[in-house]
Amino acid sequence: MVAGYLDQVSAACGDTVGLHLSGYVSSASVTAYRIGWYGGAGGRVVWSEAKVPVAASQVKNSGAPTYTVEASWPVAARISITQAWTPGFYLLVVRARPHDAGDAIPLVVRDDSDGNGAPGSGSSPLLLQASVLTYQAYNNYGRYSLYYGPKDQSSKRTDRSRVASFDRPSNGDGYQAPFLYDIPLIGEAEKLGLDIDYTTDVDVDRRPSQVAAHKALLIGGHSEYWTRRMYDAAVYARDNGTNIAFFGANEVYWHARLEPSPAGPDRRMVVYRQAAEDPLAKSDPAQATVLWDSPQLQRPEATLVGPAYGELGATGGAFRVLQPDSWILAGTGAVKEQVLKDSLGGEYDTVKNDYATPPDIDVIAAAPILFSGQPAMATMSYYSAPSGAGVFAGGMTYWDCQLVQQCKNHEVNPSTAKLLTTMTDNVLRDFAQGPAGQRHPSAHRPAPSARALISSAASQSDVGIGPPAPAR
Template identity: 35%
Template sequence: MTVKYAASWRRIAFSAGFALSCLTIFSLALSFLAPLEYPRTGGGAASPAVGVVASAAGTGSLGVFDVAKENRRPGTPRDQVPTHWSSTAALEGFLGQNASTPRQRTVDLYINSTLGSINVRAFRVGYYNGAGQRLVWASGPVSVRRQRSCTVQRVTRMVSCPWAMTTRLDTGNWPEGLYYLILTGAAGQAHMIPLVVESAAVKGKAVLVVNDCTMQAYNRWGGYSLYAGPGNRYRTRSYKVSFDRPYRNFTEIDRRDTPLIRAAEAIRDPRLRLAYTTEARISGNPSLVNGAAAVIFAGHSEYWSPALRRNIETARNGGTNVVFFGANNVYWRTRLEASRTGANRVEVCYREARLDPARFSHPDAVTTQWRQGPRPDAESTLTGAVYGDLQATGTFTVTAPRFFAFTGTGAARGETYPGLVQGETDEVYPTARYPLLRYPANLHVFAHSPESGHHTHHGWADSTFYTTPAGAGVLDMASMDWLLAQTESTVPARSRAFATRVTQNIIAAAATGPLGHRHS
C-alpha cells in the first residue's frame, strides 16, 4: 500500500504542482487517521476493502452491555448462514488470541487460501426471537494467499502454523458474546472461526464459558489431536496441541456452546446480566471470575489446567455459583504454555504419567486424569459427581420435585422425561468401591436417571447440587446433551418443554446471587 501511494504522489507533484500535492497529502493523511464509519445494512454492517485494521464502528453498543436490548434487534435467518464449514488449503484460518479482551479488542486473523480474495462476516450467537444469530459486521474483499507449510514437532507431535498475519479485526464496538467469524469465497466456500468478545466486567453477572480448551483437545486439524494421530491411532496422538492452527472439528461449538448461549439469552428477564469468556482466559487470569454471580459451563468442559480449577474453586469459595450443564467435566488435567502468538496457546496433555516430563519436577501438574496419581484430586470435590459413561441414552427421572430447578414444571417424584439423558453421563459412585473419590458433605441428588451406554447396560446419571459455607451453589446436570436435546425434534415435545423450563430456572436463579442463601 505504501509503494502504491508513493507513486501516486509523484505523478500528482509533476502534473499539478508541489503546493497542490502537499495539500492532497495532508488531506489524505487526516482521512486515513480518522476512524472508518461503515453504513449498516439490514442486521449488520457492510465495509469496503479491509486493510490492516477492519473497523467495526457503529455496529455495537457502548457502555454497559444490555443482553435484553441486544436480543430485541432483528436476527439473521439461519438460511443466510453457512451450515457446512470446511477446513482445507482452499480456505482456512485461526485467531492469534483466545478472545477479544477488554484490554485488547483488536484481534489478529491468520488466513491460508488459494482463492486470492475472500470476505469475512461476524455473526453474534444469541436468541434474537428464535433466529439464533445476528450479522454484526461484514468486510469487503480481503486479500489472501497461500501460507507457509505447518510444522509437526517431532517429540510431542504438536502441529502449529507459522503463518503471517492476514488482517486485524477491530471488535471494539461489537456487542459482547460468542461469534462465528465466517470466511467465504466467491464460489461459496466457507470456513468458520469461533470468537468470544469478552465482557468488560463480570461482577454480579452470570458468566457463560466457551470451552475452547476442550475444543482444541478434539481438534484434528493437521492430522493430530490429543486422541489420535495418523491412521487414527492412539499411540500416534499429540502430547501437545496448539491454538495456532485452524479448527477441523466444529462439533463442540455447534452442539455444546451455542445451545447454552441461546438458552440463556432467551430468558425474558430484564434483570438478567450475562458475561462471556473462555476456559483458557480463566486459566490465565486468576481473578477473572471473582465476584461473578455464577460461572456456567456448557455441555462439555473436559480439559482443565490446575490454574483453571484453582480459579473456579476460589470464586466458588467466595460465593460464586458454578453450573455444569453437561457431563464429563474436569476430567483431564492439562497444562497451558505459550506459543509464538502469546500466552496459554499450547495445551499439554500426555494422558499417562510415565510419559510426562513433569512427573519428577512437578508431580501436581502431571497431565493424567484428575482422579489419577501421582497427585489424585477427583473432579467430584468440585463438580459433585464423576464421569461415568459415554454413548449413553436414558430417561431423566426426578427424585426431588421440590428442588428449585423444577419450579413451574409440575414434576412429581419419579416423573420421567425421555430423550434428555444423552451422550456422556456423570454418576455418584460409592466411595467404598472407589476410595479415591471424595464428595461434598451436603451433596444432594435431585435426579437419578437410568441410562445404558458403552461402559454399562444398567448405569445411572446423577444430577447433583451442593452448597458451600460462603453460600455458593454448585450444580451438575450429568448429561452431556442436556442442552442439545432441547433443540432436537426427535426428543418428545414434553421433554423439551420441561428441559427448557429447568434450564431457564437454573440460569435465572444462579444469576441472582449465592444459591445456598435461598436453596438448601
C-alpha cells in the same frame, strides 16, 4: 474451501485480532456474528469485509514425541475490536463464495472493566466460560488431535498429539463443539434477558480472580480440560459464595497446561495423559497432565462438580425424576418417577457417594444404564456449599444441544427439550441472584442403586445400553 484461525481466543474493546487464512482462492469474505437470542435468529452481524486476501499455505507437524500441528500462516487481516463489538460470544464466518456455509471461527469478546471504568472482568452477575481448551483437544486439523493421529486408531493412540496448538484452524469434533455445548446455552441465557459477561478457559487461567467477582459461573455441555489455576479459581469462588452451573458432563476431567508458541503466549495446550511421558511430572508431580483424580494430583472432579465421570454415553436411555419437589424442577409439572423420554445423550456423570462427593448432594433425577451387562447410571444433581453457593450438574454432555433440539446422532424428544429448558431457566435466574444455597439448602437425597433403577424401569427403552467405553 478456505480455512482460518485467529491469533487470540478472546479480545476486549480496543484490541486488534489477527486473522490467518489459507485456501485456493484469491480472496474470501469474512462476517462477524454476535451469538445470542435475537428473536430466534440466533445472532446478528457486527462486522464484515467483502474481500480479504487469501494465499495457499501449509501446516507443519513437529513429529514425535509431541506431534504438534501448527499453521503459522501470515496474517490476512487485522480486525479492530471497537465499541460496536458488544461483549459476548462471536463466530467469524469465512466464505470463499457468497452462498457457502463457510468456516466458523469462535471469538469471545470480554468486558475487562468493573463497570466503573476500572480494570475488572465485567459487572454482570453471570460469567459464562467458553470451553476453548476442550474445543482444541478434539480439534484434528492436520490429522492430529489430543486423541488420535492418522496411523494408530487403537486404544494405545501412540501417534496422537501431546501438545495441541491454537495456531491452526479447527476441524472435526473440535469444530462442532461450540455448536453443541456452548451456543445453545448462550442463546437461552440471553433470551431470558440476563446480564452475562463472557470469558474463556485461557482467560480464567490468566486471571483467576475474575470468577469470584461474579454471582455465578456458567459452564456448557463439555468442559473436560482444566488447568490448575482454573480449578483453583472455581473452588475459591464456590467457597466464597459464587454459584457454579455445569450444564453438561465429563467436566474437570483432565489436567492441562498452557505454553507459548512462536506466535504468542498460551497458544499451546499440553496433555500427555501418562505421567511417565510428561517431562515435568518427575520433578514436579503436581504439573503432570493426567486425570485430576490420578495418584499424582488427587483432586477428583466430584469435590467441585458433585458427580464424577461415568462413561462414554449409551444408546437410548432416559432420566427418571426422583425429587419433583426440587426448586430446579419448579414449573415443569414433573412428578415422581416421571420418565424424560430419550433424554440421555453423549457422555455422562454419576454421583458415586464416595469420599469425594459433597455430603449434602441431592440427586434430582437418574438414568439407568447397562454397559456389557453391568448396571450403571447417570445423575442430575445439586448441592449447597458451606459458603451458601449452589452447584448444579446436568449429568450429560447433551444437555445444551437438547435445548435447541439439535444433537449429533441423537433424536431429541420435544417434551423433554421443553422440560430441560425450564430447568435451565430456573437455574440461570436463581443463580444470578447470588448464593443459591441460602435460598435452597440441599439435603442428602441419594438415588436408588443402579440395579434397582434398571429393574424398576417401566420400559426397557428407558435403559441406556452401551459397550465398555474406550480408554480416555
